[in-house]
Amino acid sequence: MPRWVACQGPDPVAQLAAMGAHSIVSDAADGSPITSLAAGTGGSGVRAGGPVDNVALGLLAGTGPAVGPFRVGSLTAVGEVTLFNAAELRRLTGAPADATHAELLLHAYARGEVAAADGMFVLAVSDGGSLVLVRDHVGARTLFHATAGAHWAAATSLRALRDWPALDTGLHLPAVTSFLTFAYLPGTDTFLRGVHEALPGRVTTRHGTRTFWEPREETDERSPEAHADALRALLEDATARRLPDAEPAAVLLSGGVDSSLVTALAAKLHDHPVHTYSISFGADLPNELGYSGLVAAHCRTEHTVLSVSGQTVADRLEGTVALLDSPVGDPLTVPNLLLAEAVAATGASAVLNGEGGDPVFGGPKNLPMLIFELHRDDPDPDARARTYLESYRKCHGDLPMLLTRATQEALAGAPPLTDHVAPYLRPGPMRGLLNQLLHTNLRTKGAHHILTKVERLTAATGIEGRAPLFDRAVIDHAFRVPPRYKLNGTAEKWILKEAVRDLLPATIVDRPKSGMRVPVQQWLHGPLRDLGHDLLLGPTARARGLFRPDTIETWLRREGTLLPRQGGKLWLLLTLELWLRSYGL
Numbered sequence: 001m002p003r004w005v006a007c008q009g010p011d012p013v014a015q016l017a018a019m020g021a022h023s024i025v026s027d028a029a030d031g032s033p034i035t036s037l038a039a040g041t042g043g044s045g046v047r048a049g050g051p052v053d054n055v056a057l058g059l060l061a062g063t064g065p066a067v068g069p070f071r072v073g074s075l076t077a078v079g080e081v082t083l084f085n086a087a088e089l090r091r092l093t094g095a096p097a098d099a100t101h102a103e104l105l106l107h108a109y110a111r112g113e114v115a116a117a118d119g120m121f122v123l124a125v126s127d128g129g130s131l132v133l134v135r136d137h138v139g140a141r142t143l144f145h146a147t148a149g150a151h152w153a154a155a156t157s158l159r160a161l162r163d164w165p166a167l168d169t170g171l172h173l174p175a176v177t178s179f180l181t182f183a184y185l186p187g188t189d190t191f192l193r194g195v196h197e198a199l200p201g202r203v204t205t206r207h208g209t210r211t212f213w214e215p216r217e218e219t220d221e222r223s224p225e226a227h228a229d230a231l232r233a234l235l236e237d238a239t240a241r242r243l244p245d246a247e248p249a250a251v252l253l254s255g256g257v258d259s260s261l262v263t264a265l266a267a268k269l270h271d272h273p274v275h276t277y278s279i280s281f282g283a284d285l286p287n288e289l290g291y292s293g294l295v296a297a298h299c300r301t302e303h304t305v306l307s308v309s310g311q312t313v314a315d316r317l318e319g320t321v322a323l324l325d326s327p328v329g330d331p332l333t334v335p336n337l338l339l340a341e342a343v344a345a346t347g348a349s350a351v352l353n354g355e356g357g358d359p360v361f362g363g364p365k366n367l368p369m370l371i372f373e374l375h376r377d378d379p380d381p382d383a384r385a386r387t388y389l390e391s392y393r394k395c396h397g398d399l400p401m402l403l404t405r406a407t408q409e410a411l412a413g414a415p416p417l418t419d420h421v422a423p424y425l426r427p428g429p430m431r432g433l434l435n436q437l438l439h440t441n442l443r444t445k446g447a448h449h450i451l452t453k454v455e456r457l458t459a460a461t462g463i464e465g466r467a468p469l470f471d472r473a474v475i476d477h478a479f480r481v482p483p484r485y486k487l488n489g490t491a492e493k494w495i496l497k498e499a500v501r502d503l504l505p506a507t508i509v510d511r512p513k514s515g516m517r518v519p520v521q522q523w524l525h526g527p528l529r530d531l532g533h534d535l536l537l538g539p540t541a542r543a544r545g546l547f548r549p550d551t552i553e554t555w556l557r558r559e560g561t562l563l564p565r566q567g568g569k570l571w572l573l574l575t576l577e578l579w580l581r582s583y584g585l
Helices: 012-018 086-093 101-110 158-162 173-182 224-242 257-269 289-299 310-321 333-344 357-361 366-374 383-391 396-402 405-410 433-459 472-478 494-503 520-524 529-536 539-544 549-556 566-582
Strands: 004-010 022-027 033-037 053-059 066-072 075-083 119-127 130-135 144-148 151-155 195-197 202-205 208-211 249-252 274-280 302-307 350-352 464-466
Touching: 004 012, 004 075, 004 119, 004 130, 012 022, 012 053, 012 151, 022 066, 053 066, 053 075, 053 119, 066 101, 075 101, 086 101, 101 119, 101 130, 130 151, 144 158, 151 158, 158 195, 173 396, 173 405, 173 433, 173 566, 224 257, 224 350, 224 472, 224 494, 249 257, 257 274, 257 289, 257 357, 257 494, 274 289, 274 333, 289 302, 302 333, 310 333, 310 520, 310 566, 333 350, 333 433, 357 433, 357 472, 357 494, 366 383, 366 433, 383 396, 396 549, 433 464, 520 566, 529 539, 529 549, 529 566, 539 566, 549 566
Parallel strands: 249 274, 249 350, 274 302, 350 464
Antiparallel strands: 004 053, 004 151, 022 033, 022 053, 066 075, 075 119, 119 130, 130 202, 144 151, 144 195, 202 208
């Protein structure tokens, strides 16, 4: 996968060359270019009189969306940029008609109009001797940064920073407990000590960040019909702008309302055939194929069902986990990659998905939190945040019996896990509890789990994963809709369903969300059994000393709890172990 790297400090060209970068361009503090060279040609970015604190930008090996370095006026940049409103941005900025998407975004940056861009992007800009990082509104693409001595470096590849000789890094222990609590890493943490993730909707420099977009609660008391009509128009626009040009559209179709509405909109709006893709784990297991098949027939798509066996998951798990900058405790990771490969094999350039409906419009896990609030008797302001952590039902409550004593002692001074979510669950941009919960989901799970997983796995196959429900204008509208229209009694995502009711069979619109039923327990006691035992109880894991072997042995025997939930916990541990090994940690 192609990625870019950037560095600010003395002799930054040498730093990038050490990370394996090529096509390096270095700018002086006044914005003038010093040198342009390929790594290993001997250029140093040094002017007469000694090293200059300047900026260098370069690409890592590979082909794909990373472009640069390129210049607009006095600015130099590298980036991974896909815009969905290029024509609008071209009119706003006055950019030339032949400007690429990356150049358009740099024009917008120069005019202070980054917020007007709609798309998937990360950009590094050399601006007057400073390195400036820009990440898109919702986090569809990801980047990382770290400081080593006088140097500040950034990369869209976590491995590039891990391999940076100047950086003294290693396992960031608090990330372990975060992952076991959330099944992903929220916020700026990574598993590498001293390496941080840039937040979405932010412009980041060595000295801090500024926000260019954050959703806000601006309740509009129009009728539900008016809100549904406005939302429908925005959904059509978001989907239309993400459809590929002059080729069939591909959509991942689970059979739930979110992926179904994207399928229906694509079928209505696209002037080429629509291909849909679903997963089967075997006819003898509960599945949603009846629903996805119904939608495919209703929308007249060319439908493909991909059968995924437990043995295939076992064979592909290690390689799939290694593609991610952070492990994701989602057992659909391998099936997601297989779907992306199936789409890519057709020659498609992009695939649409229904991700975003739950975090933006009020899906599962909000009702338990609202019930807690109704019966709350704990005055502690962080009680809500603790309940939110527990609602994930991962390993949070098991940490005392899972972590070794040495690990717990090493974590004694770590910030509380509630710090990741507590700021979103207090009055601020969002006043009401439901919107606070949705804001939390958007800025944590959306940016650091859903979108980053989709981006890394689709990029690995050479295509783009596009999510119309994560569209900026759709999100802004969602936070204008009164909460009672999003969660209408016990009807979740009510306004979203009303906006597309005419497009889909009532069976699809009104069915309760069940989620993809993944046979994790079956896999762990079948094709993944030996791998799980060997990895989790083997010498490498024991030498790392993070977890108590007796607890893991109990879970592997399916003991220790009244309900058989060990499968999900073991999946987290197995995914983490494979990821740590792939990064040499």
